[in-house]
Amino acid sequence: MSEQPQEPIQSTEQQQEKKEQIVTPWDVDAGDDGVDYGKLINQFGSQAISEDLLERIERVTKKPVHHFLKRGIFFSHRDMHKLLDYYEQGKPFYLYTGRGPSSESMHLGHLIPFMFTKYLQDVFDVPLVVQMTDDEKFLWKKLELEEAHRLTYENAKDIIACGFDMSKTFIFSNLDYMGHLYRTVLEIEKSVTCSQVKGVFGFEDSDNIGKFSFPAIQAAPSFYTSFPHIFPETAEDKKKQKKTKRKNDIMCLIPCAIDQDPYFRVTRDVAPKLGFQKPALIHSKFFPALQGANKKMSSSSDTSSIFLTDTPKQIKDKINKHAFSGGGATKEDQEKYGANLAVDVPYQYLQFFLEDDVQLEDIREKYSTGKMLTGQVKGALIDLLQKMVAEHQERRKKITDEQVKEFLSVRKLSFTMPTKKEVVPSATTEAKKE
Amino acid sequence: MSEQPQEPIQSTEQQQEKKEQIVTPWDVDAGDDGVDYGKLINQFGSQAISEDLLERIERVTKKPVHHFLKRGIFFSHRDMHKLLDYYEQGKPFYLYTGRGPSSESMHLGHLIPFMFTKYLQDVFDVPLVVQMTDDEKFLWKKLELEEAHRLTYENAKDIIACGFDMSKTFIFSNLDYMGHLYRTVLEIEKSVTCSQVKGVFGFEDSDNIGKFSFPAIQAAPSFYTSFPHIFPETAEDKKKQKKTKRKNDIMCLIPCAIDQDPYFRVTRDVAPKLGFQKPALIHSKFFPALQGANKKMSSSSDTSSIFLTDTPKQIKDKINKHAFSGGGATKEDQEKYGANLAVDVPYQYLQFFLEDDVQLEDIREKYSTGKMLTGQVKGALIDLLQKMVAEHQERRKKITDEQVKEFLSVRKLSFTMPTKKEVVPSATTEAKKE
Numbered sequence: 001m002s003e004q005p006q007e008p009i010q011s012t013e014q015q016q017e018k019k020e021q022i023v024t025p026w027d028v029d030a031g032d033d034g035v036d037y038g039k040l041i042n043q044f045g046s047q048a049i050s051e052d053l054l055e056r057i058e059r060v061t062k063k064p065v066h067h068f069l070k071r072g073i074f075f076s077h078r079d080m081h082k083l084l085d086y087y088e089q090g091k092p093f094y095l096y097t098g099r100g101p102s103s104e105s106m107h108l109g110h111l112i113p114f115m116f117t118k119y120l121q122d123v124f125d126v127p128l129v130v131q132m133t134d135d136e137k138f139l140w141k142k143l144e145l146e147e148a149h150r151l152t153y154e155n156a157k158d159i160i161a162c163g164f165d166m167s168k169t170f171i172f173s174n175l176d177y178m179g180h181l182y183r184t185v186l187e188i189e190k191s192v193t194c195s196q197v198k199g200v201f202g203f204e205d206s207d208n209i210g211k212f213s214f215p216a217i218q219a220a221p222s223f224y225t226s227f228p229h230i231f232p233e234t235a236e237d238k239k240k241q242k243k244t245k246r247k248n249d250i251m252c253l254i255p256c257a258i259d260q261d262p263y264f265r266v267t268r269d270v271a272p273k274l275g276f277q278k279p280a281l282i283h284s285k286f287f288p289a290l291q292g293a294n295k296k297m298s299s300s301s302d303t304s305s306i307f308l309t310d311t312p313k314q315i316k317d318k319i320n321k322h323a324f325s326g327g328g329a330t331k332e333d334q335e336k337y338g339a340n341l342a343v344d345v346p347y348q349y350l351q352f353f354l355e356d357d358v359q360l361e362d363i364r365e366k367y368s369t370g371k372m373l374t375g376q377v378k379g380a381l382i383d384l385l386q387k388m389v390a391e392h393q394e395r396r397k398k399i400t401d402e403q404v405k406e407f408l409s410v411r412k413l414s415f416t417m418p419t420k421k422e423v424v425p426s427a428t429t430e431a432k433k434e
Numbered sequence: 435m436s437e438q439p440q441e442p443i444q445s446t447e448q449q450q451e452k453k454e455q456i457v458t459p460w461d462v463d464a465g466d467d468g469v470d471y472g473k474l475i476n477q478f479g480s481q482a483i484s485e486d487l488l489e490r491i492e493r494v495t496k497k498p499v500h501h502f503l504k505r506g507i508f509f510s511h512r513d514m515h516k517l518l519d520y521y522e523q524g525k526p527f528y529l530y531t532g533r534g535p536s537s538e539s540m541h542l543g544h545l546i547p548f549m550f551t552k553y554l555q556d557v558f559d560v561p562l563v564v565q566m567t568d569d570e571k572f573l574w575k576k577l578e579l580e581e582a583h584r585l586t587y588e589n590a591k592d593i594i595a596c597g598f599d600m601s602k603t604f605i606f607s608n609l610d611y612m613g614h615l616y617r618t619v620l621e622i623e624k625s626v627t628c629s630q631v632k633g634v635f636g637f638e639d640s641d642n643i644g645k646f647s648f649p650a651i652q653a654a655p656s657f658y659t660s661f662p663h664i665f666p667e668t669a670e671d672k673k674k675q676k677k678t679k680r681k682n683d684i685m686c687l688i689p690c691a692i693d694q695d696p697y698f699r700v701t702r703d704v705a706p707k708l709g710f711q712k713p714a715l716i717h718s719k720f721f722p723a724l725q726g727a728n729k730k731m732s733s734s735s736d737t738s739s740i741f742l743t744d745t746p747k748q749i750k751d752k753i754n755k756h757a758f759s760g761g762g763a764t765k766e767d768q769e770k771y772g773a774n775l776a777v778d779v780p781y782q783y784l785q786f787f788l789e790d791d792v793q794l795e796d797i798r799e800k801y802s803t804g805k806m807l808t809g810q811v812k813g814a815l816i817d818l819l820q821k822m823v824a825e826h827q828e829r830r831k832k833i834t835d836e837q838v839k840e841f842l843s844v845r846k847l848s849f850t851m852p853t854k855k856e857v858v859p860s861a862t863t864e865a866k867k868e
């Protein structure tokens with residue numbers, strides 16, 4: 001499979017083994033064995049999340065880390081140590097994540113960054129901004145503008161249903177918020193060339209001109225001047241727009257799937273030129289499609305995805321029919337050889353959503369050694385997802401249109417600038433400066 | 435001078451005579467004999483303004499045409515006959531012009547489109563929108579954002595001092611108005627490729643990404659959906675954004691210098707795809723620099739321009755010292771051969787600003803035949819400009835910051851949709867459909 005490599009390949013060892021993986025904000029296509037995340041870290045130049053970092057986060061937050069961290073689902077980062085240094089010094093930071101509202105219903109994979117962001121908001125007690133890129137979806141898809149705008153409000157309900165604190169969370173539609181964002185967007189646009197976005201995103205001369213400036217729009221919320229209502233004491237900076245006079249200690253932490261990293265590489269390049277801190281990043285793996293771990297779940301395929309609107313019966317049927325099994329081909333094979341968990345979709349979904357470590361370990365042990373059959377693992381997953389999705393639907397149903405409007409309204413957040421943290425010092429508190 | 439033509443040249447006859455002329459929104463460089471406007475009409479594919487069109491405008495407006503029209507200073511157009519057809523049928527149109535606020539003080543040349551636009555507003559009684567492209571100036575120049583924004587307000591005072599009717603005029607800063615403009619901008623961006631803007635504007639991959647999307651921002655005000663507060667009955671269209679449901683009878687007329695035409699060629703290309711009428715255009719010649727008619731007046735050169743802030747003494751000194759004369763080299767030569775009016779800057783300025791036809795004709799006749807000397811013509815021009823600039827300064831001084839804010843505020847205009855005009859029909863009323 002290595003005859004026709006599509007790109008220069010960094011790791012020649014792996015080249016022998018599998019097809020080159022393609023990971024861009026619009027396309028994820030891994031080899032048959034799934035995405036090689038170690039290789040992605042090399043390709044993208046980010047850092048693996050180490051045991052040390054996990055310990056440090058627990059020490060700083062005084063809470064156990066989220067199981068997404070413990071299980072390596074969030075696996076890569078940029079500048080997390082610097083962010084924690086700042087946090088310990090009592091400097092403010094905020095969270096920024098986003099969603100491209102292209103479909104009526106979000107699927108399970110879309111929940112991952114929001115579930116994790118909710119954890120970060122809870123343990124750090126910081127403001128969160130959520131960019132709904134309805135403009136991006138309009139530019140890239142066959143979609144009317146106002147349809148994209150309507151989907152922003154539909155998807156916002158699903159995001160709010162993840163339990164975000166309204167007093168600390170600002171969700172915004174680019175279509176509605178551009179008036180506020182535009183100055184920061186312009187500053188970024190002026191610092192990024194056409195060549196750069198062609199190189200990073202693969203745009204071509206036949207692409208529409210909106211695509212070329214969109215990276216500046218996704219970058220802008222990484223800089224606090226985009227939100228004078230959240231950082232009112234910095235509104236003065238915005239007015240002056242003197243780079244040298246900027247409050248240079250407000251950082252931004254961006255939890256996102258690894259495919260969004262190209263946007264933030266551009267953002268981090270630009271940041272110092274504009275007098276801002278580079279945003280820190282924390283990257284998740286992809287949520288696999290039902291058919292297997294070499295594709296991420298996509299909302300354009302009905303049979304590859306479990307949607308947040310699915311009924312218990314739909315969830316059951318999809319998992320039973322479509323979830324790729326790493327178990328033996330026959331009962332006898334499974335009992336004899338056990339399941340290949342690396343490719344088993346039901347087990348991987350459990351890793352994402354089954355919070356109970358003991359129960360998960362029990363399934364891992366039994367399933368991999370043949371003491372459990374695929375049907376039983378699927379059964380456990382069906383029970384879990386039916387409950388989880390039903391609870392989500394229940395929470396979503398209770399969210400009123402007024403609440404959505406409130407989340408999307410430009411207003412002060414009840415965020416208080418932090419103070420110096422009392423953290424028990426330790427050897428590993430030493431930040432690795434990049 | 436024809437050894438190294440810089441571009442394919444359409445008119446081979448003229449090729450023998452002079453250097454190729456370059457006319458873009460950022461650069462005007464004509465041959466030694468000045469800009470060949472007939473050739474520009476061919477290059478750009480616009481139409482010359484004919485005697486028929488002038489007559490038709492007089493008939494429709496029941497007023498004499500502006501001396502800029504009579505004297506060929508506005509010399510080229512696109513779709514003026516269609517606009518007049520529509521106007522006669524009682525369909526609404528509005529005026530759109532703009533200004534890039536890059537300098538503290540505007541010069542005489544900057545007044546031309548505004549003086550003409552004021553005439554159009556007066557005789558047609560229609561709303562006017564004025565785009566201040568502070569974003570463009572930030573993207574192209576070494577200029578801070580808020581400095582560009584401040585210049586918008588400074589320049590707006592000069593524009594208002596031209597006498598626009600506040601109840602029918604909306605001036606806007608792109609920095610402030612982008613929230614309202616963004617949907618229309620996006621629709622245009624989606625319909626224009628990177629190749630197209632490279633072809634039309636000569637952008638290169640090393641240019642910043644903001645430049646690539648700017649043509650959509652200058653195009654947007656040509657479409658009425660950018661101004662729901664001016665066309666409230668069409669706000670519904672904006673919400674639906676269904677191209678097929680748009681009110682397709684609201685036209686826009688853009689008075690501008692001919693170098694801005696490339697922006698509106700792109701705009702006119704896009705219009706039918708988005709369900710809009712193509713904007714009509716009416717083009718002016720350039721206002722020449724003091725040094726001669728082969729350069730347009732530029733605000734970056736202090737000695738080539740007369741500024742609206744100049745004192746009577748400055749005006750006198752600049753004209754006496756720098757205004758290029760087409761008169762004879764000596765008193766004797768001038769009396770013997772007369773002046774070459776085609777290159778004489780004082781005479782050309784008089785053509786722009788001396789409204790009295792009889793007086794202008796008297797000067798033309800005497801100066802060209804040697805009965806008048808350059809000093810006398812310069813003296814007449816100095817008197818005229820000293821008075822004109824002083825009056826402008828007087829009007830500008832009286833404009834309060836509150837009035838400027840009001841002109842720039844998003845509000846209803848007291849525009850009433852027109853009714854079918856009673857115009858005496860004539861053979862020349864037949865529109866030339868393009």
